Amino acid sequence: MAETLKTISTRCSTRSYKPEPVPRDIIDKITEAGTKAASGMNRQSAIILVVDDPEVRNELSRINAAVMNSDKDPFYGAPTVAVVLADKSVPTYIYDGTLVMANMMLAAEELGVGSCWIHRAKEEFESEYGKNLLKKLGIEGDYAGIGNLILGWPEGEKPVPKEHKADYVYHI
Numbered sequence: 001m002a003e004t005l006k007t008i009s010t011r012c013s014t015r016s017y018k019p020e021p022v023p024r025d026i027i028d029k030i031t032e033a034g035t036k037a038a039s040g041m042n043r044q045s046a047i048i049l050v051v052d053d054p055e056v057r058n059e060l061s062r063i064n065a066a067v068m069n070s071d072k073d074p075f076y077g078a079p080t081v082a083v084v085l086a087d088k089s090v091p092t093y094i095y096d097g098t099l100v101m102a103n104m105m106l107a108a109e110e111l112g113v114g115s116c117w118i119h120r121a122k123e124e125f126e127s128e129y130g131k132n133l134l135k136k137l138g139i140e141g142d143y144a145g146i147g148n149l150i151l152g153w154p155e156g157e158k159p160v161p162k163e164h165k166a167d168y169v170y171h172i
């Protein structure tokens, strides 16, 4: 099978991680794949925040968990979180950001890095903490959180990719 198709079919979400962070050069390959995503009218409305500072990672985790009234780590112990945000003034911002997430998930799979999309990035960056974080980075504009891509070395057996539903595709 061609390499891309193989990567697509073996990808699955990882929810158990080793604490050691993935080296920067590998993370860079993953984010690079994100930056290559197509975007509406090539507006490239998305940005990626790579968070591996434990203090920031843990605060985002806390805000995320609070949305669900949980005190568990929604990032499943993953040492790195690549948060995708996108500029709300661009009509295709949600689609643009989602495609960045998908490209990064596939790149992670190909490089043997575990990943999982974690929801509620929107709420993280609607919080004062999230807004200040962007401000400190000098990021201006109206950015919405699209998704958190947690990244790390998988712990234990690789999960089995999910079967897709029978009535997924229709031919006309």
Ligand SMILES: Cc1cc2nc3c(=O)[nH]c(=O)nc-3n(C[C@H](O)[C@H](O)[C@H](O)COP(=O)(O)O)c2cc1C
Pocket: 011, 012, 013, 014, 015, 116, 117, 118, 119, 120, 161, 162
């Ligand atoms: C938009 C979106 C939001 C998701 N949010 C979460 C989440 O908050 N927590 C989680 O554990 N998994 C989350 N996932 C992962 C899905 O549960 C997972 O992709 C799905 O069960 C299919 O499994 P697979 O990724 O192994 O194919 C999310 C996935 C998507 C696409």
